[in-house]
Amino acid sequence: VEDVSEDSPEDLEPRPPVVVVMGHVDHGKTSILDALRKANVADGEAGGITQHIGAYMVKLEGGERVVFVDTPGHEAFTGLRARGASMTDVAVLVVAADDGVMPQTVEALNHARAAGVPIIVAMNKMDKEGADPEKVMRQLAEHEVIPEEWGGNTMFVPVSAHTGLGLDDLLEMLALQTEILELKANPQRRGKGIVVESRLDRGRGPVATVLVQNGTFNQGDTVVVGSATGRLRAIVDENSVQHRTAGPSIPFELLGLDSVPEAGQEIFAVENEKQARDIVRYRKDMEREQGAEAKKRASLDELFANMQSGVKEVPVLIKGDVTGSVEAMAESLAKAGTDEVKVKIVHKAIGGITESDVMLASAANAIIIGFNVRPEAKAKKVAEVEGVDIRFYKVIYDAIDEVKAAMAGVLSPNKVEKVTGSADVRDVFNAPKVGAIAGCYVTDGYVTRGSHVRVLRESVLIYDGVLESLRRFKDDVKEVKAGFECGMSVEKFNDIKEGDTFEFYIIEEVAATL
Ligand code: GDP
Secondary structure, three states, X not given: OXXXXXXXXXXXXXXXXXXXXXXXXXXXXXXXXXXXXXXXXXXXXXXOOOOOOOEEEEXXXXXXXXXXXXXXXXXXXXXXXXXXXXXXXXXXXXXXXOOOOOHHHHHHHHHHHHHXXXXXXXXXXXXXXOOOHHHXXXXXHXXXXXXXXXXXXXXXXXXXXXXXXXXXXXXXXXXXXXXXXXXXXXXXXXXXXXXXXXXXXXXXXXXXXXXXXXXXXXXXXXXXXXXXXXXXXXXXXXXXXXXOEEOOOOEEEEXXXXXXXXXXXXXXXXXXXXXXXXXXXXXXXXXXXXXXXXXXXXXXXHHHHHHHOOOOEEEEEEEEOOHHHHHHHHHHHHHOOOOOOEEEEEEEEEOOEOHHHHHHHHHHOOXXXXXXXXXXXXXXXXXXXXXXXXXXXXXXXXXXXXXXXXXXXXXOOOEEXXXXXXXXXXXXXXXXXXXXXXEEEEEEEEEEOOOEEEXXXXXXXXXXXXXXXXXXXXXXXXXXXXXXXXXEEEOOEOXXXXXXXXXXXXXXXXXXXX
């Protein structure tokens, strides 16, 4: 999915497709990958010892090659998002034919859609008694994935990882899909790829699995990834075989970096070490200057600017505490559209906001609307890095009003909430008359007297209110910073439990922008 428009057509050569296998947990992703792999490594090229490196190549009977990426669903779509691309060309959506469509099936589907890659549905576990492929087709049709048999354009294939049924058909469909895509790359240029996995190996130092997107990497190349750099010491495949070069779509293990890169980061070969140092210095400066805040602002401004310039869709991802509110929200937002702008729901589900949601929103350039739910800690961090805007609401109408206002090109809220810090509840005392007093430890930021507070239990919002008291030992205090213990009570709320998290926020007035 690499953009090869800069390469002249005569330099382009066909490259193998990169395929991601995704689906609900236990529906058989790993089993299918293993089965495909075993059936195809038999031609003696490998000594049988294969390592997990997160990506590997399978040779089809006709000699075509297919590269499978073996990472958790959403991670396969990281990297290159900004340009609307992803590291995969085709997604195989595995659905157990006995279980049918499950929540993570839908999530995976939406990821593939946001990345704009074609989908092949593998209906697995056909050997099982309750297998009902018709049901899978019906269920997916409800999500607008229509089988070819029914006049749609999605290939559905019944398979069994256990008996091997249909696996050849699946490979054939992949070959077919690949032909349609006409994937090309220019092996002549300097290598450019994406990090699929990375780790620090005790003996070998930083190790990264790289998938080549364009060009060719050579042993000895100087490479840059993020703000890390190094010399490509060795190119090793999943069978531990060393190679001198790696061309387009080829996965390989890279040794010789000076620090461990992150999955999803872009890696490229540069002319020489000086150039590498210059790029790294420039990147570090940028990081210092801009920070996540600037990125975040840019994404919102971009969104509204897009809307005003007549872009027809406002992508939104909805997470809520109960099905009713998620559905009501989705419906109302859909209705809020006008002839010029429409709300596009890229994903909706119940539960807290996860890292996968953030990655999906980032890919689709969507705002996340959280309805009585909060983000998981990791999701929050990723949202900051990715510059994804997450907004929280307790009242459906507020959310709709704000989205409507945004759609009208007016950024409505001139009051914004600012999170100041959070605390863990370590003890709860019940004082006569006063009610529940939480013995807390402020884990980050600070808390001020009279602050707003959200009470979270396992990432789910339990209560949103105001602090009634803030004390250290026996004294009322104005503020408590991270690293200190204090006692707090929440106005009109006594159902505090040990293990709850308090998140503190204040309401700030800001000048309306736009
Ligand atoms: P993943 O979580 O999607 O990677 O699923 P796994 O590949 O780990 O499979 C989950 C379970 O389903 C395992 O116990 C497998 O043995 C079983 N399984 C996978 N494929 C099949 C199949 O085709 N038929 C049957 N009967 N069981 C399967």
